[in-house]
Amino acid sequence: MNSNERAETVKMKIETALGSKTKFVIKVIESVEGNMGRGPSQGGPGPSGIPPEQLPPEALQAVKKAADAHWAKWFDDKIPALNGWTPKQAAKTKEGRELLFALLNTYEHRSGHADDVVTNLFQPDIQELRAKLGID
Numbered sequence: 136m137n138s139n140e141r142a143e144t145v146k147m148k149i150e151t152a153l154g155s156k157t158k159f160v161i162k163v164i165e166s167v168e169g170n171m172g173r174g175p176s177q178g179g180p181g182p183s184g185i186p187p188e189q190l191p192p193e194a195l196q197a198v199k200k201a202a203d204a205h206w207a208k209w210f211d212d213k214i215p216a217l218n219g220w221t222p223k224q225a226a227k228t229k230e231g232r233e234l235l236f237a238l239l240n241t242y243e244h245r246s247g248h249a250d251d252v253v254t255n256l257f258q259p260d261i262q263e264l265r266a267k268l269g270i271d
Contacts (some may be wrong), residue, residue, distance in 0.1 A: 226269060235268065240256070
């Protein structure tokens with residue numbers, strides 16, 4: 136978060152939604168000046184505010200679970216890059232398959248290139264997506 140107020144708001148929303156299942160782990164406060172030019176590859180924190188190598192196994196497992204749920208649902212989501220079709224719909228037409236190939240190639244190009252383990256955990260298994268869509 137870029138402000139303490141926003142951080143508290145988000146924390147409250149999470150605690151309200153998940154109740155006793157949540158545990159506040161860490162709060163990092165850093166000056167903007169001290170972080171200028173630092174990113175995950177320069178030892179700075181990832182999107183979670185914690186360096187990726189310090190994330191607890193439960194957090195990584197939760198990200199993996201969320202990613203799996205996202206990609207399972209993805210087949211039935213309307214995707215703007217597919218002209219608003221779902222991937223299942225797009226796989227049924229020549230134009231849709233061309234759009235799917237382009238989209239999946241973009242996903243494949245991005246896979247594994249992030250400096251952040253959380254981002255990389257969210258990357259899809261492109262071969263699996265192609266196989267489930269019947270466009271190997």
